Amino acid sequence: MSFIETYEKELAFQADRRRATVEFIKIVSDLWYDKAIELVLFRNQLIDRNVSQILNLHEYAGEFVGKPISIFDSVEIAQAIKTLDLPPAKLDIGKLTYEFQLDDQKHSNAMAFVAQKLKHASKFESIKPKDVVLYGFGRIGRLVARELMTRTGSGNQLRLRAIVTRGKIDQTVLEKRASLLRNDSVHGEFSGNVIADAKNNALIINGTTVKIISANNPEDIDYTAYGINNALVIDNTGVFRDKEALNRHLTSKGVDKVLLTAPGKGVPNIVHGVNHLEYDPNTVNIFSAASCTTNAITPILKAIQDKYGIESGHLETIHAYTNDQNLVDNFHSKYRRGRAAALNMVITETGAGKAVAKALPTLEGKLTSNAIRVPVPNGSLAILNLELQTETTVNAINDIIKESALVGPLVEQIKYEMSDELVSSDIVGSSAPSIFDSKATITSANGKNAILYIWYDNEYGYSHQVVRLAKHIAKVRRFTYY
Template sequence: MSANLNYEEEVLSEAQNRRTTVEFITIVNDLWYDKSIELVLFKNPLVDKRASEVLNLINYAKEFVSKPITIKDALDIAKAIQQIDLPSSKLDIGKLAYECYLQPKKCKDKVAFVQHKLKDAKTYKNIEPKDVVLYGFGRIGRLLARELMTKMGKGSQLRLRAIVTRGPINETVLEKRASLLSVDSVHRDFLGTVQTDPENNALIINGTTVFMISANNPEEIDYTKYGIKDALIIDNTGAFRDKEALSRHLKATGASKVLITAPAKGIPNIVHGVNHKQYNPDKVAIFSAASCTTNAITPVLKVLEDNFGIKKGHLETIHAYTNDQNLVDNMHSKYRRGRAAALNMVITETGAGAAVAKAIPALEGKLTSNAIRVPVPNGSLAILNLQLNTMVSKERVNAIIKKYALEGDLVEQIKYSLDNELVSSDIIGTTAPAIFDSKATITDKETIVIYVWYDNEYGYSHQVIRLAKHIAKVRRFTYY
């Protein structure tokens, strides 16, 4: 009988939790669409989430900070944020709830507490939105389009205005482009609407016109004909890989900045969160977002270098196959990449080890690297075997990484995983470029082996967008 009563209590408690969660979700979406205030929970997006997804994130938050944070705590903080006059912002409600738990006396008045924590928002200046053009529409281009349109809100930051591709643009081509944007075999359905406008050679994404422009040479385009001015061109074609070639974009009428989604020569290679502040967008016109692997390993390597010092090491990346490989055995400029991608593990090279030194000069010449392409379409893993300058334990290494994942300049870059059985499909859709597998860390005196997972498409795309916001100077007030 008592067991049955407990069960009934559990059902009622869960129903109340879900009712509270629905109220919380309503506030999250109202803040976003009405005030351009985006709430996240320890970097995890909350906009347009279902109740079960939010409750799972609450459970992660509770375990992550080892404190009994509840959905009611998150709701109370969200209600307080509603009552405060704030500029366009991105606020980590998990961090606020955690700090509230640590300071219960100060947090009795939630509005006053949150107002104090967000006091720096008063000095934040209004930002001018920036027109964006995607030059290319492949795997990264389409993910960028999805994210830019999903997070459009009131259009106060980056505005996707056009997409440039080669070849003719007609009704059939538009339909195919729309289909590829709407449905993805890896990242599933786009949670929005995509329609075609053949009369204007455009896609209508979430009710907003995005022009499709055909061009063989970037310098020939006049973006102002489409009402686009002072645009940031995000080149995701991989066709232009040095300063001279990328400068061609700046000859186009209406373009002012260029960002390439690949490593490039002669221009700053940036890992956002690590070295982006070293380059002033007012003085630099062309930027590189480096590679997905470089973005995955550099944040973690910075933490280790800053805290322990790195003597030397080797990076091995177990990488999903890419469009550069063959579907079946065929001719290729590289012997092994010519073999069927979905049937073979393929040893290949990666420049990520050397590229890290561009963001962390102290690691120049200290890292070797190699790669193995494996038969999965997305989701990769970097294994770092390092010799440190001091003896460490697994507990100490994990504690340091966790601290940086919770606070500081790398909270967007490092996700600290508590999962006992993390596999590659689990990390698909993660916005952080580096997912630190805390359960897999190995230490032996000065030697450590750590495992860093990364969604080589989605996580990297978010790094590109973070860097794009820095270049466009549309970074909002943030509280992490």
């Protein structure tokens, strides 16, 4: 075959792949908006992705499982899913496609295979939508709002009904709030539309009205006056951090659950995927989503602890600067945080080492920790230096983490990264709170010491953990297959 013939054949194949991807995108959208069925590809979101992004995700999936994942197979599996009568669900089509390839023709076709794999979906209990109020509208609040509104679909899970802020509300204030939601210097433009509605004190987000409520104290608000009932309040102000203070939300009319987006005192600190099932939302009303660093390291620590046992260890987190630091040198309650955040590396403390024990009690007293704030606006790195009870190797550790990222309760939490060139900007926008850098793993000669590198988007990845926990608290978790 000549070079020209080869080139023409390649062009024809690429055209076929892209046509198949267009069909795949339509099926993904139809399933989401018509049936509230969300397809993901090894935890990577597929909704609102373009053709090139979908194909790139298939390349990643193939590298991840060590076997090509074809868009043509994904279309076949997606078509089979579409024909089934399923309840609202979240399905990993990458996992289904991979398993179909390994099926060795045990099933006559994709339809029979998918029907067998999802046969328990019909027994899944129906869910009742939950009203959500964001108390505070800072970095995490706006990212959670983006995620809630982007994934609203047919509205059968979490419904963002109101945002509570301080100060007056007028057209100028609403326009500024809308602008900050539309545009983000780190995370880019919001993939939707936001309109300021001063007449109704609201933001119209993707055509849906979200009330903006001004209040100085949680107990001052009557949410039922806005048609909001039995709501989950997600407090991202950082002002109320203990059970007594957070309980003030429950004195408001129309609220029955509270979720704090920071470590909390006297309330369950949850890392979703690790210990969320230990607390019953029917009996517990206040939860904490812990910190971004705790959510990054705890899934990895659990996988290592379960396999090898951890004798002791140290956590050093290389963290992006945050809003509590000074833009230029100025007075601050903490000496070093008073220095210009974008010009200095700043040693500071982190409670993540101790906080891990709230999710993994077996690690109580075993970890020390410290932090260095560095001149990047987002994207952080946790370095775990662990003394293990059992000998291991680099390959063995990597295999354990890869398995945890592929099957089991931590698949949403751990992303197994295989890139040789990963840097902090590469992980911005990752929905996984814990991105394991497999190429950076180190073990000692005796196999008892391991140094692990875990990247995390300390804003976006953490916000996804908040939403996952919110769904658990609100009891709007769908049937899942991943």
